[in-house]
Structure formats: C-alpha cells, structure tokens
Amino acid sequence: MAAAVFQITGYKNTGKTTLMCRLIDDLVSRGIKVATIKHDGHEFEAEAPHADTARHRNSGAIWSAITSSERTAIVKEEPSRLLELIGEAPADAFVLVEGFKQEVFPKLVIIRHADDERLLVDLKGIKAVAVWPEYRLREDHIPAGAMLFEINxxxxxxxxxxxTAWRSQS
Structure with missing residues (x-):
C-alpha cells in the first residue's frame, strides 16, 4: 500500500492537472517519490489505435501489457476502484489522486467560479481549498478545519x- 494519499478535486477546467503537475515537481524536488492516479469521466485511449497492444485488445484480449527497458503499461478492459489502484502503487510513494470526488481520502478542492462552491458542501474529507487569485471565497464557506490557499x-x-495526507498503517 502506498505511503500516503491525497486527492486534488474540482470541476472540469479548474486547473486540477496543472496543480497536480506543479505539486509533483515540488514533491520530487524534496526527494519524495510520487505516483499519480487520475479519474477520467470519459472513455480514454492510452495508446495509438494501431499499436500492437491496441490491436490485441481489438482482437478480444481483456488485459494487455507492454514493457520495455524504460517502462511498463497495462491496459485492462474493466474499471478499477481507487483503493485497488492505490494498492498497486509503490509502497514508498506519495500518491496524488486527480478526481474521484466521492472517495473518502483527504482532499483539496479547487474553486474557480461561484458554481464550484457547491463541492464544499457535497464532498467529504476536504482538508484544503485552493482558489484562483481573482476569486474571493467567503470565509464562512470554507469547511470546518480546512485550510485556504491561493492556487499558485x-x-x-x-x-x-x-x-495531512492519509497514511498507510503498514
């Protein structure tokens, strides 16, 4: 099981991926190993349509892996639960999760527009809120115990x- 887990959540086009990349850079610069898990609300294709592994899956394979001297990629024709993916992450990694709003891990919610604020009521486990510089979030809208940050x-x-990340008990 991963060493620590923290979620970055928010609606589409709020800057989740940009913040994730900047946090990865920051954590790695501190000597921390980082693994990431991203939820995609749409169908995605992880490889070129004519790649050998894609051809294998198009022929009926339900699980396909490719490996080289540099990396390995595995594509399964089934969804995975977040906890399962965290269990597959390196045990010494800090796992940053993008999305999975309804999961219970500690999370930071990004607020860019007034409509985004409903997440502050709807979600559990909010430990931090990041707002865009031009947005003013009322203090009484911040969940109890959560820290407020400017997104930059x-x-x-x-x-x-x-x-504040979730820590493995092992």
Missing part, C-alpha cells in the same frame, strides 16, 4: 498535504 501557492499546498 504550490509550496504551501505541498507542505500542507504532506502533513
């Missing part, structure tokens, strides 16, 4: 998520 405060967010 990557170092501050990185410090905070390291302290």
């Amino acid at each position: 405060d990557v170092q501050g967010i990185g410090d905070y998520i390291r302290k």
Whole structure:
C-alpha cells in the first residue's frame, strides 16, 4: 500500500492537472517519490489505435501489457476502484489522486467560479481549498478545519498535504 494519499478535486477546467503537475515537481524536488492516479469521466485511449497492444485488445484480449527497458503499461478492459489502484502503487510513494470526488481520502478542492462552491458542501474529507487569485471565497464557506490557499501557492499546498495526507498503517 502506498505511503500516503491525497486527492486534488474540482470541476472540469479548474486547473486540477496543472496543480497536480506543479505539486509533483515540488514533491520530487524534496526527494519524495510520487505516483499519480487520475479519474477520467470519459472513455480514454492510452495508446495509438494501431499499436500492437491496441490491436490485441481489438482482437478480444481483456488485459494487455507492454514493457520495455524504460517502462511498463497495462491496459485492462474493466474499471478499477481507487483503493485497488492505490494498492498497486509503490509502497514508498506519495500518491496524488486527480478526481474521484466521492472517495473518502483527504482532499483539496479547487474553486474557480461561484458554481464550484457547491463541492464544499457535497464532498467529504476536504482538508484544503485552493482558489484562483481573482476569486474571493467567503470565509464562512470554507469547511470546518480546512485550510485556504491561493492556487499558485504550490509550496504551501505541498507542505500542507504532506502533513495531512492519509497514511498507510503498514
């Protein structure tokens, strides 16, 4: 099981992927191994349509792997639960999860527009809120115990998520 887990959530086009990449850079610069898991609300294709593994799956394979001297990729023709994916992550990795809003791990919610604020009521496990510089979030809208960050405060967010992430008991 991974060493620590923290989620970055928000609606589409709020900056989740950009913040994730900036947090990965920050954590790696501190000597922390990072693994990532992303939820995609749409069908996705992880490889070129004419790649050998895609051809294998188009022929009926339900599981396909490709490996080289540099990396391995596995494609399964079935969904995976977040906990299952976390269990497959390296045991010494800090896992950053993008999406999976309804999961129970500690999370940061990104707020860019007024409509995004409903997530602050609907979601569980909110430990932090990141707002865009031009957005003013009322203090009484911040969930109890959650920290408020400006979305560009990557170092501050990185410090905070390291302290508040879910930790494996093993």
